[in-house]
Amino acid sequence: MTIKDNQTAMREKKIWLYDTTLRDGAQREGISLSLTDKIKIVHKLDEMGIPFIEGGWPGANPKDVQFFWQLKETPLKQAQIVAFCSTRRPHQSCDNDPMLKAILAANTHWVTIFGKSWDLHVTEGLKTSLEENLAMIEETVAFLVSQGRKVIYDAEHWFDGYQANPDYAIATLKSAIKGGAKWLVFCDTNGGTLPHEISRIVSEVVSKLNLNLEEEEGVKLGIHTHNDSGTAVANAIASVLEGVTMVQGTINGYGERCGNANLCTLIPNLQLKLGYQCLEKEDLTQLAPNSRYISEIVNLAPDDHAPFVGKSAFAHKGGIHVSAVAKNPLTYEHIEPELVGNERKIVISDQAGLSNVIAKAKSLGITLDKNDPTCREILQKLKNLEHQGYQFEGAEASFELLILSALKQRKKLFSIKGFQVHCDILASEKNNCSNALATIKVLVDEKELLEVAEGNGPVSALDHALRKALVQFYPEIGQFHLTDYKVRILDSTAGTDAKTRVLVESSNGESRWTTVGVSTNIIDASYQAVVEGIEYGILLTKAEISPISVGN
Known part of the structure; x- marks a missing residue:
């Protein structure tokens, strides 16, 4: 094979990634992204090499308008930021449509427009004619192209629409092509289609539209799948095997209802298992760290059992x-x-x-x-x-x-000679908070210290008192803080005599580590975990032990 032939082969295997975490992913119940959150995420995706990043729907809400303007002050390195919008409204010109004006004001090179593929949605949802819907698609795409934009056309409810009325569904795609769309994206909006149906329909559409998918400047195909049947990733892979070269999805599979195709699962399967080129090799190694980073930004616990990127995956x-x-x-x-x-x-x-x-x-x-x-x-x-x-x-x-x-290698950094914790329940009820006072006696280098501290609960007060006593000997403790506290009743049938297991996660701002305590007394169990957490942190800071990488 010549160098030119090899380059052609690699180009044929190129998959264009389209991330919609900032729009579709943000529609997941429980996610609310601030403007700062969105800026952080978009730059992280850009650094990872994602070529298309959907920023949101400018005009739909003030935050998305601000996002596109803010991005001009901190431009991306390589990714194309994409604005998202629907086709024009029925019986209204594109020139006068306020949504399209907002799209142009966002000043992005690429725009994604979605339109109706299912005749049911046209007549029942839009309350307009099938002919008007075709005009809406073609005219909207043509208008944006005339304004110097490149258009990705998302065929909403494509698979349901095709199965209900294949001729009309095909006609909607032809309207988008006639308007000048660069990409046609098949959307399994309800997430109810299965992989074998995806394969058959995509294959039929390629044939009916007489598309030459290998043509450099021809119309290209994309896929956008939802996970309501648990097959979003499998459906996207099925589409790629039929010639689709753009896959849309979200980090960690965030999205409405059951979520979107999970790019953290989809990318490794396409690249490592099927040989498609999605990301550069060094960028692929950022997948797991970025999965966890973004989960922290959206304030959702990472899925430890997620394929490829979960802490338990290996x-x-x-x-x-x-x-x-x-x-x-x-x-x-x-x-x-x-x-x-x-x-x-x-x-x-x-x-x-x-x-x-x-x-x-x-x-x-x-x-x-x-x-x-x-x-x-x-x-x-x-x-x-x-x-x-x-x-x-x-x-x-x-x-x-x-x-x-x-191994007899555990140094005695300090000894706890005793502690007491007092909780004022009546005061707590009046102040609507949990007041607690802890007194602790500590021995360090044969010097005995007695310290008192308050906290918003017994564990917090105990933690504060212990740190207050030790920080003069170990200043690094000033950087420590509790990041998580979990309690589990181990034998609930024992009533108030039940054993309690406490897991405490601590951090020094760079590393995280978790310690455990068990007792029939929840304060004692917490004390064990807190004390070991501080001891471990001191050893870690003194480089006498290595960081636990799984918690970093």
Whole structure:
């Protein structure tokens, strides 16, 4: 194959990614993006190499208008920002349509226009004629093209429309082509179509429109799928296999109802499994970090079990699995996690064997010999603690401290001589807040300290008092803060005597780590987790232990 032939082959395999997290993704229940949020996300997507980013519908709300103007002050490096809008209204000229005026004012090079493909929506939704709908599509696209814009036409409810009235659905696409659209995007708006139907319909449309998808300047096809049947990613892949070269979706699959096609799943499948070129190799490694970054921006917990990018996507818990992965990761991993910016995770639990303990210790920078009795001592201690209710799957900082104790390498940074916590419930009711006062006695370098602190609850007060006592010896504690606090009742049938497990996540602004405590007394369980969290943070800051990467 010549160099030219090879370049042609690569071009034929190019998939154009179109991200609609800022518009379609933001329509998910529970997501509300500020202008600052949108600016942060769009720049992160741009850095990752996404070629088309849909910014929103200017004119639909003031925030989207501000977004497009704000973006002019901080322009993108490579991505095309796209404005989104509907076709003109029935029986109204494009020149006088306020929505189209707002689109032009956004001053984007690319515009996405959606129109009705389903005759039901034309007659029942728009309350207009089928002929007028065709005119709306053609005239809107032609108007925008005449104003120097390039147009992507989203055929809304395409698959439902095609199955109900294929001739009319095809006519809507022909109207968009006649108007000058560069892309025709098939939208499974209700998310009810299955992959085999997608394949058949896309294939039929290519034939009926007599499209030459290999023609450089010809009309290209795209796909926009929703996940109401759980097949959004599969439907997008089915379309690509039929010649579609643009895939629309959102980061983490955010979107209305059940969401949109998840780009974090779709991109690796297309690129790593099918050989299409979606992102540069180095950009692909940003997928997992950006998935988590954007989940933080939208204030939704990341899905730890998400394919490719979830923290558990390459987690190994069973002893047989861990042993095999240590010899050859291919035994239980379908790709190298580093390709998408993720990492292998060895889970520590009561199901762990020596392989788990050794592998997990190695990931923490600690070398253990399986023939060393200490190794079995750690395993037995682990199983005993988990039998009592401790959980180390989500508390790896506590597990590392456990290993250091077994190896006699755990330094005594401080000792707690005693503490008391007082809660004023009556005052709390009057002030509509939970007032708590903690007193703690600490021994550091043979010096005894007594400190008192208030908090908006017993755990907060205890945490503040402990930090207040220790910060004069360990100034780095001033950067520590609690980022999460989880409580679980382990045996609810025991009533008030039930054991409680507390997981506390701490951070120093750069790394995060989680510690665990268990007791029939929730204050005692919290105390255990908080104390270990501070101890681990001090060791981490002094570089005496390595950061737990899974929490970074």
